[in-house]
Amino acid sequence: MTQSKDTTLTRITDLGVQFGDAPVLRNISLTLRAGEITTVVGPNGSGKSTLLRCLIGAQRPDRGEISHAPGLRIGYVPQKLHIDPTLPLTVARFLSLPSRVSAATAREALDRAGAGDLYGRQMARLSGGQFQRVLLARALLSRPHLLILDEATxxxxxxxxxxxYQRIEQVRAELGCAV
Incomplete structure (x- = not known):
């Protein structure tokens, strides 16, 4: 996919999500373009994470439409991820789940995320900041056109x-991705 600053990556039109009788999202329309930074702000429980889950295809909207540019690659950094601390899982192995990536590709993503020295470390022994940089590296493995951060800090x-966030700006400048 060739990107210019005018390239529309994703268009959301009249999106709605309801859990039971409770509407979570109503009438959401949004266009995301290459290189842009878009911030979704709202109180806890207002549907921010639900909107992002719809964007990545993990939540089906009840109404409306989400269209992605052909060949769009999305990187996603979740709000939180729990890994059992007794699981002997290195950063290298974590980056190769569910499908293997080469050591060179993993190291490149870690370097880009500012975590190049963590390749052989145990996931359970990472600090909060190190863990988030590893999650960012995982999201960068596909060299995304759109990088989605769900309260990543x-x-x-x-x-x-x-x-x-300084690292995110460097990534955006290097890859030209939308955030």
Whole structure:
């Protein structure tokens, strides 16, 4: 997929999601273009994560439409991810789940995420900031056109969050992806 700043990556039209009788999202329309940064702001429980889950295809909307550019690659950094601390899982192995990636590809993604020194470390022994950078590296493996962050700095202190967002800006500049 060739991208210019005018390239529409994703278009959401009149999106609606309901859980039981409770509407979570109503009449959401949005266009995401290459290179742009879009921020979704709202209180807890307002549907931000539900919207992102719809974007990645993990949640089906009850109404409306989501269309993606042909060949669109999406990278996703979840709000949180629990890994059993007793599981002997290295960063290298984590990046190769569910399908293997070469050591060179994994190391490139880790370098881009600012976590190049973590390749052989155990996931259970990472700090919060290191864990988030590994999740970012995982999202970067596909060299995404659209990078989705679901409160990716939750649990990080202010300096850690600032460093993470500086890294995101570097990634956006390098890849030209929308965030």
């Amino acid at each position: 939750q649990g990080l202190d202010q300096p850690g969050a600032a460093a993470f």
